[in-house]
Amino acid sequence: MGTVILQSVVSVDGFIADEKGDVGPLHEWYFSGDVPIVVGEGDEFDHSGSGSPFKVSRASADYVRSTWESIGTIVMGRNLFDQVNGWEGRPPAGDHVVVVSHRPKPEGWHPEASYHFVDDVTAAIEKAQELAGDRIVAVNAGDAGAQIFAAGLVDEVAMDVVPVVFGSGRRFFGAISEEHLLEDPHLVIQGERVLHLRFKVRR
Template sequence: MGKVIMHNVMSVDGFIADENDGVGPLHDWYYNGDTPLAEQDEQGFDHSEGGNGFKVSRASADYVRKMWRSIGVIVIGRRLFDLTNGWEGSPPTGDHVVVVSHRPKPEGWHPEASYHFVTDVTAAIAKAQELAGERTISLNAGDVGGQILAAGLVDEVAIDVVPVVFGSGRRYFGGIGGQHLLEQPHLVVQGDGVLHLKFKVRR
């Protein structure tokens, strides 16, 4: 069974977006390097604005490529689905998307896309594990991610920390309550304008 990894880009004060869902400079590091994320034989990895391709530092490229290639399923909440229109049925990586929502998939929306709508976080992880097999399940941070972490269903937390302070906005761990312990970071990669960290969740 594949690992469940909660992942997102985050400000140093713990936010994944501002109160209006703007990401400000959080994604600038995707464009400030000279190494394309997508290699010549890869069709994915390019959901950049304008479709010009992400170019990052060599350190970030090595880290992100390895992580993204391992992903079989992405789990997101309805907010992200609506903001991106589900990436028009073509997720940035992985073969399937599971959306946690009390509203069904929009009628007629990209019927060819492998997007699955479920009403609670436990069902989301169960469906994702069914679809992923041995591949990684990438869980978007925020309210849904925080709920799944609180339910004890997350194996690792991966954070791309960007040197900016938002002051308020959408929290990485959502409205999670209680204390949740992580192990010491088992991966630390210094990119250009971003610090990549990975923590195992303490059981």
């Protein structure tokens, strides 16, 4: 089974968006560099909706590219799915998406896309790992991701920390209120306007 990683871009005070789901300046570093993110057959990623491909700093490029190439399945909550309309069936990385939701896939929504709606976090990770094989399962941080983390189903935590303070909003670790220990970061990369960190979850 592939590694399950809880991940997101996050403010220094631990928020992945404001109360309305607006990410503000958190994703600016994705478009402010001079290195396009190119994978596979040389196609540039362009899932931003802006008509522009992701272009990051040279310091971030290898990390972002290798991470996205290694993802097999993305796991996301229903709030994020509704907010971005499931990236119109074209996830930014990976071949499959599992949506944690008590509601089914919208009728007629991109039938060609490998999107699976599962109403239990344990079953969602099992399905995601089945689809991903040996590749990474990337769990979006937030409320659904926090439930998966609290259930002990996450192997690593990956944070792209941006130097901005939100003060309030949607938390990386959702409503978790109990202590969980991580190991020291095994990856630290300083990009431009972002710090990439990876931690293994202490068992």
